[in-house]
Amino acid sequence: MSRWEKYGKTIVAIVAAVLTAIQAATVNGHITRLGVVQIAIAATTAVLVYIVPVVPEWPWSKSVIAGILSALNAVATLIVSGWGATTGTEIVLAILAAVFIRYAPAVSTIKPGGVAAE
Secondary structure, three states, X not given: OOHHHHHHHHXXXXXXXXXXXXXXXXXXXXXXXXXXXXXXXXXHHHHHHHHOOOEOOEOOHHHHHHHHHHHHHHHHHHHHOOOOOOOOHHHHHHHHHHHHHHHOOOOOOEEOOOEEOO
16 A cells, blocks of 8 residues: 555645745745644644544545644635635635545554554
8 A cells, every 4th residue: 555545635734834934935025924724733643644643434524624723724824814815725725725635545454443553
C-alpha cells in the first residue's frame, strides 16, 4: 500500500496548510494578523486530520473535521478582513482543502469495534 493510499487525507491537509502559509505571506509581503489566523486553522486541520483515525463506524470523521475547520477558516477570513476586504483566494483555498480532503484516500488499522489490526 502506498503512502498516498494510506495517508492521502493527511497529505492533502498538509499541502493545503503550506499553500495557506504561502498565500498569507505573499499577499502583502508579510504575514498579517489575518494570515496568522488562517495558518493556525489550516495547521490545526492538518494535525487533526492526521490524528483522528479512520474508524469503520465513522468513515466520514476526517472529512467532517476538515469541513468544519475550513468553514471556520472562511468565516474567520471574512470577519477579520472586514467582510469584503479580501481577494477571495483564501476562501477558495479553504473550500478546496475540504473538498480534496473529503475525496482523498485514507486507510486505518482499526477494525470494526475499535480493535487495532495486527
